[in-house]
Amino acid sequence: MYNRDTGSSQSVTLSNLPPFASRANIPGCTAVLIAPNALLSAAHCVNYAGSGTVTATWNGQSRSGAVFTNIGADHIVIVTSTPFTGTLGKMTAPYSGSAENGRLAWKVANGGNGVLGYGGTGPFYDGVFRAMTTRLEVNNVASPPSPVTTDFLYYDFDGPPTRLNNSSRPTTYYEGGTAPGDSGGPLYMFENGRWYVIGVTSGPDAGYYRDGRVRTDMGQIESATGYSWARPTTPALEMKWVAQDLVTTLSDGSAVTSWPRQGGTDAWSNSTGNGAVGSTTLAYNATPTGKAAIDFPGTARLALPAASNPVGGETAFSVAMVVRVDAAGTGTETNWFDNTGLIDADESGVKNDWGLALPSTGKPGLGIGNTDTTNYGSGSSIADGQWHVVVATWDGSEVTGDAVGSDRNMSVYVDGVSAVSRKQGAEFLNVARSAVTLTLGGSRNAARYLDGRIAEVRLYRGALDEAAVSTLISELKGTHVAPQADLTLTRPANGKAVVQVNQGLVIDGSFGSTTPVISLTQASGPG
Structure with missing residues (x-):
């Protein structure tokens, strides 16, 4: 690594920042930790061998006999038999997006000071990590390559910092380039609140630098490691059910056999094959604003087929409900699957399930499985016979201890954003929710049922932020609870x-x- 602008000491300091804690080594090269027992590096570091073993080192821990697989684009995936310890918040997800072109990126490696820049003639391999910045573009040669191709990412050296405002070749503040020994070093990019590794050092090429593009080999990376990675998801309303829609087809007090969503056929139903129990009815003029609601008598639940479950496969979601609870739920504030289900995807065993449930305290709780974490509301009981708006969100890409974000990826709001409870649940690796049947108004795997009414249910892809939650609660309260x-x-x-x-x-x-x-x-x- 070399850096003509700031020198070696600043490059070392930059490399020690928390976002780059995933940097690692294999003999003679750099690597990056992407999971507790998985790393990426460059295939030319092992002479392009198809497979074999290597010693991997991260954070002072060495794992010999780690198995590597050549997956193309000058990439190898390395899997250790024993995971590294203390990896939480220090791993970096491989990038599966396609927005690298022109972006600011950070290169971290430990080849030495380099032969072209600050530090003179080396040494090549001094074991010290250094970092530099660059922008994914090439403008210092007559016929530059595209910065982003199928297999590679390209960039050049644009220093010194006196050219920060040069429109033809703008430099970055820590502008630098790679040198011998930096092979396999991760190229990091920041997007939507998360850090990603987008490439690994492949080497110089005709006056510019080249990294193997990670996105190209994501399928093979996931196959070789057995992992998938959560990344920020843009929130979008997937499905909405409004009880008032049923008044055109059902009379007051009629049994509800099917409650289709707005704009589609996906419906909560009384199908026992999907897990429904008992009978619910439609109540006219049920809310303070005169809207209809589904009456759950404490002995019934509706069900949604697995094929209609919009949360299945998602690594972040939000659920909103307008509900009146006439009797407290069951169980303590421990695990949602021991409480009375409001909307439930609970599965037996260690699964990527979830649920919104009501304990005996009457405080709604959002639960996420495969860490079995439940976040209960912080306010008063909603089991008071009054109408309430409950919104719950979960974002699996919010990582503990990564110096980015709040380290609280579960939120439960009741009637406003001031009444919010936050907690950290499942995150980062293999956290996509299971595509199973859902139940409404009762627990999926137990005879625990809601005594109350539901006027509207919404399911979103992605975690709504606080501003969006505030707007949503105001809308739902205005529609069902009290006009503003x-x-x-x-x-x-x-x-x-x-x-x-x-x-x-x-x-x-x-x-x-x-x-x-x-x-x-x-x-x-x-x-």
Whole structure:
């Protein structure tokens, strides 16, 4: 590694930053840790052998006899028989996207100071990690290659920093290049709140630098390691069920045999083959705003077929529900699968299941399986016979201890974003949720049922952020629970009231002849 702009000491400091803790070694080359027992490096480091064994070293731990497989594009996947320890938050996911072109990237390797830049003639292999930055583009040769091809990523050296504002060849602050011994070194990129490894050093090529492109071999990487990796997911509404939609086809008090989603045929039904039990009914004018709801009598649940489950295969999701609970659930605030299911995907054994459930405390809890973590609401019980909006989110790409994000990937909101509880659940590796049948209004694998009503259910791909949750809760409360009042001053005509210092302002009124009455008092004017 060399860096003409800042020198070796700054390059060493940069390489020690937390996002680059996945850097590793094999003899004579650098590697990167992508899972507790899996690494990537360059195929030319093992003379392009198809397979074999090598010693891998990470964070002072060595694993001899690690099996490598040549997967093309100058890549090898290395799998150790014994996982490294202490890897949580220090692994880097391989990149499966396609947005590398022109992006800022960080190269980390330990070949030495290099022969072309700061540090003179070496040594080539001093065992010290160094880092530099670059941008994926080539503009220093007459006929440059495309920065991104099927198998490789290309970049060049654009220093020094006095050229930061040069429009033809803008440099990065830690601009540098690779040197002998840097082979296999990871090329990192930051996208949507996460760090990824997008390439490994393949070597210089006709005046520029080349990395094997990770995306090209993602299928083989996953096959060789047995892992899949979560990455941030753009939230999108997948399915929405609104009980009011049923009033056009069902009379008040009728049994609900099928509750199709808006804009599609995916339906909650009373099919026992999918796990439904008992009978639910449609209740007209059930919510404070006069909307219909499904009545769950404490002895019934509806079911959604596995083929319709929009959460199946997702590494992040959100669920929203407008619900009235007339009796507390069962079980303590320990595991959701021991509570009364509101919407449930529980499976027997260690599985990637999940559920939204109600314990005896009446505080809704979101549970994620294969770590069996349940995050319960922080506020009061919702088992009060009143209507509530519950929103729960989970983002499997939020990684513990990676110095990025909040390290809290599960959130439960009740009636507003101020009443939120957060916790860390399943993350990063092999966390996609199982595509199984879902149950609504009762636990999937136990005779525990909701005594209450549900007016609307939504399932989202991806984890909604707090701003989106706030907007969603306001919308659902306005539709089902209580309309929001828009107040406008009609006098004075300009719509403004001037309040002098130490004077008061009182506003009284009502919605026509009905309650509630609005009474807003400002005790004193601005002081």
